Amino acid sequence: MSATQEPSVCRPQPQRERRDVPSLVLVNTGDGKGKSTAAFGTIMRAVAREWPVGVVQFMKSGKWRVGEEAVARKLGVDWWTIGDGFTWESDDLDRSAGTAREAWAAAAEKLASGDYRLLVLDEITYPINYGWIAGDAVWQAIRERAEHTTVFCTGRNAPQPLIDLADTVTEMRKVKHAYESGVRARRGIDY
Numbered sequence: 001m002s003a004t005q006e007p008s009v010c011r012p013q014p015q016r017e018r019r020d021v022p023s024l025v026l027v028n029t030g031d032g033k034g035k036s037t038a039a040f041g042t043i044m045r046a047v048a049r050e051w052p053v054g055v056v057q058f059m060k061s062g063k064w065r066v067g068e069e070a071v072a073r074k075l076g077v078d079w080w081t082i083g084d085g086f087t088w089e090s091d092d093l094d095r096s097a098g099t100a101r102e103a104w105a106a107a108a109e110k111l112a113s114g115d116y117r118l119l120v121l122d123e124i125t126y127p128i129n130y131g132w133i134a135g136d137a138v139w140q141a142i143r144e145r146a147e148h149t150t151v152f153c154t155g156r157n158a159p160q161p162l163i164d165l166a167d168t169v170t171e172m173r174k175v176k177h178a179y180e181s182g183v184r185a186r187r188g189i190d191y
């Protein structure tokens with residue numbers, strides 16, 4: 001392929017000095033599948049480098065997530081998940097809000113602690129968008145996090161201030177999803 005055909009996004013930028021930063025903020029958002037699983041895939045890379053890794057899960061269904069949680073725990077990942085209350089099927093919003101705030105307290109503590117080189121805040125956009133946790137507190141805690149803690153946030157409809165402060169933002173765009181043609185969530189693929 002000639003240089004003119006090469007997509008510009010793939011071309012190296014020779015003039016630009018590359019620098020190391022102590023940590024990054026990454027966001028996976030959008031309506032397509034793969035936000036959480038890509039963040040969990042990054043955990044494998046971090047574990048391979050013997051990084052201490054933490055996860056805080058802000059949403060949970062009774063049956064979902066157990067697969068990746070069990071494997072991550074085996075890998076030594078510190079996995080914090082809401083016990084009950086704030087679930088996809090929740091019909092008790094007060095209890096859900098309370099549980100979301102509990103999850104945020106755990107996340108805030110982990111962001112500041114310096115105990116992790118990778119911290120995944122899975123589905124954090126939902127309680128922010130529902131108004132259950134204060135976005136301003138989240139942006140501030142991420143900005144003031146321990147220097148070496150890379151933060152990976154997932155969830156649909158990432159709020160603009162989160163996008164603004166992030167270094168890397170990916171929007172998963174749904175082209176098709178099996179769910180729409182009536183296929184139920186699949187063990188081993190969806191949870």
Ligand code: ATP
Nearest residue numbers: 031032033034035036037038174177179185190191
């Ligand atoms: P995954 O956990 O598979 O990476 P995700 O984090 O991108 O998905 P969420 O919005 O967190 O997606 O959705 C949680 C669950 O819903 C997952 O089981 C996922 O497979 C499924 N899902 C993801 N995108 C869609 C979609 N567009 N329509 C229906 N279900 C979806």
Ligand code: MG
Nearest residue numbers: 035036123154
């Ligand atoms: Mg997800």
